[in-house]
Amino acid sequence: MPELPEAETIVRDLQHRIPGATITRVTVARADVLHPGITPPMLDQRLRGKRITGVSRRGKNVVIELEQEHRLVINLGMTGRVITSDAKFADSMRHVAVRFELDDGRAVLYDDARRFGDIDLRDGAGWAVRTTELGVEPLSDALTAGLLHALTRTSIVPIRNWLLDQRKIAGVGNIYALEALYRSGVRPTRRARTLSKRETAALRDNLRDVLQESIDMRGTTISDYRDASGESGRFANRLRVYDRKGEKCRQCDAIIKRIVLTNRSAFYCPSCQK
DNA sequence: AACGCGCCCTGTCCGC
DNA sequence: TGCGGACAGGGCGCGT
Numbered sequence: 389m390p391e392l393p394e395a396e397t398i399v400r401d402l403q404h405r406i407p408g409a410t411i412t413r414v415t416v417a418r419a420d421v422l423h424p425g426i427t428p429p430m431l432d433q434r435l436r437g438k439r440i441t442g443v444s445r446r447g448k449n450v451v452i453e454l455e456q457e458h459r460l461v462i463n464l465g466m467t468g469r470v471i472t473s474d475a476k477f478a479d480s481m482r483h484v485a486v487r488f489e490l491d492d493g494r495a496v497l498y499d500d501a502r503r504f505g506d507i508d509l510r511d512g513a514g515w516a517v518r519t520t521e522l523g524v525e526p527l528s529d530a531l532t533a534g535l536l537h538a539l540t541r542t543s544i545v546p547i548r549n550w551l552l553d554q555r556k557i558a559g560v561g562n563i564y565a566l567e568a569l570y571r572s573g574v575r576p577t578r579r580a581r582t583l584s585k586r587e588t589a590a591l592r593d594n595l596r597d598v599l600q601e602s603i604d605m606r607g608t609t610i611s612d613y614r615d616a617s618g619e620s621g622r623f624a625n626r627l628r629v630y631d632r633k634g635e636k637c638r639q640c641d642a643i644i645k646r647i648v649l650t651n652r653s654a655f656y657c658p659s660c661q662k
Numbered sequence: 663a664a665c666g667c668g669c670c671c672t673g674t675c676c677g678c
Numbered sequence: 679t680g681c682g683g684a685c686a687g688g689g690c691g692c693g694t
Contacts, residue, residue: 651668
């Protein structure tokens with residue numbers, strides 16, 4: 389579910405709520421959301437007494453920064469949510485997997501119906517490893533048209549699949565990959581290396597635009613996504629192809645198609661996208 | 663090395 | 679009303 393804009397929205401919410409607080413206790417109801425090798429007692433023992441110093445994002449991951457360079461890295465999978473216990477909707481969370489109790493009486497709740505999410509704890513060195521496994525941040529200056537063109541030269545995979553590879557660009561998921569391709573006039577099936585310089589330049593700009601516009605609307609809620617207060621995002625009605633099979637293209641009146649690429653839906657306008 | 667596939671798990675919706 | 683199947687924003691491990 390949550391891609392970069394959704395993770396970014398949660399991060400911004402948490403940034404003005406939890407830094408300065410100290411974790412007093414961690415309770416794990418669903419150990420399968422913990423990163424392999426991390427056990428519930430270990431998590432509790434290593435977090436207890438640690439002060440939260442900041443909150444940031446890397447790709448689709450929400451990163452809670454702690455004293456001594458430790459980081460709690462939360463990947464929300466498909467249905468993960470991070471909600472503070474003082475939020476209006478906190479009591480309605482029905483799949484709380486982990487609770488991080490704070491010294492001010494509040495708690496940070498990790499809720500995840502499908503439990504595809506992953507909670508990892510890294511020290512400075514461990515984080516350095518993890519972050520280098522991820523690709524360029526699409527909203528950073530590092531993602532230039534030239535870089536996107538160069539990166540795509542060696543791959544024969546459909547460009548939609550290429551965009552989902554977190555080792556290349558970090559944070560893009562199915563929704564924004566498809567929306568950016570639509571805006572760029574490129575079909576999701578096109579092999580990455582066949583995109584022209586002009587097309588990769590357009591794709592770079594459109595990717596950044598659609599991500600930023602979604603952040604401005606606090607993300608896309610199809611069904612599960614909620615921000616740190618439990619509220620839905622408002623970008624869903626701005627989607628032009630995602631989940632619009634059979635509906636009319638907003639630019640040309642052709643009918644939006646749905647195909648399957650490596651077991652995941654792809655939507656596109658057969659007339660606007662080449 | 664790069665790629666495609668199956669799978670992890672729960673909830674919801676649709677057709678019968 | 680109930681049941682089976684398809685599908686869902688992600689990502690890992692495996693075989694080729």
